[in-house]
Amino acid sequence: MKVAILGTGAVAIDLAKGFVSRGHSVVFGTRNAQGETAVKAVAAVAGSSAAPYAQAASQAEMAVLATSWSGTQNAVQLTTNTALKGKLLIDVTNPLDFSTGKPQMALGFPNSAGASIQAWLPDAKVVKAFNIITSTRMIDPQFSDGQPDMFIAGNDAAAKQQTADLLKAFGWRSAIDMGDISKSYLLEALAMVWIEYGVSRNHWNHGISLLGAQA
Numbered sequence: 675m676k677v678a679i680l681g682t683g684a685v686a687i688d689l690a691k692g693f694v695s696r697g698h699s700v701v702f703g704t705r706n707a708q709g710e711t712a713v714k715a716v717a718a719v720a721g722s723s724a725a726p727y728a729q730a731a732s733q734a735e736m737a738v739l740a741t742s743w744s745g746t747q748n749a750v751q752l753t754t755n756t757a758l759k760g761k762l763l764i765d766v767t768n769p770l771d772f773s774t775g776k777p778q779m780a781l782g783f784p785n786s787a788g789a790s791i792q793a794w795l796p797d798a799k800v801v802k803a804f805n806i807i808t809s810t811r812m813i814d815p816q817f818s819d820g821q822p823d824m825f826i827a828g829n830d831a832a833a834k835q836q837t838a839d840l841l842k843a844f845g846w847r848s849a850i851d852m853g854d855i856s857k858s859y860l861l862e863a864l865a866m867v868w869i870e871y872g873v874s875r876n877h878w879n880h881g882i883s884l885l886g887a888q889a
């Protein structure tokens with residue numbers, strides 16, 4: 675597949691490496707394909723390229739949204755609903771507000787980043803995933819004391835199955851389906867559990883697993 679990774683930060687680069695390692699090709703979507711972060715991202719990921727958001731999404735079969743929350747609505751507007759029509763869009767964002775110096779949720783129940791993004795892109799098949807783990811553990815997330823699980827949410831069953839298949843290919847034990855995209859608020863609150871644990875201990879190398887899950 676050709677995959678558009680929307681954004682050029684740490685998440686974009688680490689997920690792009692994962693897609694390329696599994697035989698896919700990557701184009702980064704960005705505001706400036708000649709800018710410093712885009713050039714750095716392309717240099718970090720073998721065979722990748724960068725293009726303006728809409729151009730990247732148009733040429734890809736699926737996309738990943740890996741933008742800072744403050745820039746997400748603008749990135750989505752630049753990408754356009756048309757360029758993502760009928761395509762899986764994996765939403766990795768967490769709606770974080772850093773204005774106090776400490777990460778806080780910028781919005782919460784009943785709203786969520788995932789539901790907002792689906793509303794802004796009505797023809798894309800948005801699936802929330804990968805938002806409860808650090809970018810360096812998004813691919814092959816084994817820990818010495820076990821394997822974490824990923825939780826997903828989205829409206830389209832086929833898009834969620836495609837996401838679950840990708841998670842399996844990326845080495846995840848399971849993709850736990852929490853329901854439609856409105857359930858993104860649960861996954862984003864769970865990310866705050868992950869973040870608060872990290873902030874309070876200055877420890878960022880942890881994952882979440884569900885014990886006793888249904889077989």
Ligand SMILES: NC(=O)c1ccc[n+]([C@@H]2O[C@H](COP(=O)([O-])OP(=O)(O)OC[C@H]3O[C@@H](n4cnc5c(N)ncnc54)[C@H](OP(=O)(O)O)[C@@H]3O)[C@@H](O)[C@H]2O)c1
Pocket residue numbers: 680681682683684685686703704705706711712739740741742743744745746748749766767768769770804805806807808809810
């Ligand atoms: N870091 C992690 O380990 C981690 C883990 C789980 C989830 N997340 C979430 O994943 C997302 C990406 O995280 P990150 O650390 O990689 O993000 P980041 O470096 O802060 O930003 C990613 C990209 O957002 C784009 N962006 C910023 N402002 C924009 C604007 N006004 N308009 C359009 N695009 C804009 C930029 O792309 P261009 O400048 O190229 O346009 C930038 O490269 C965030 O929502 C974060 O909360 C992060």
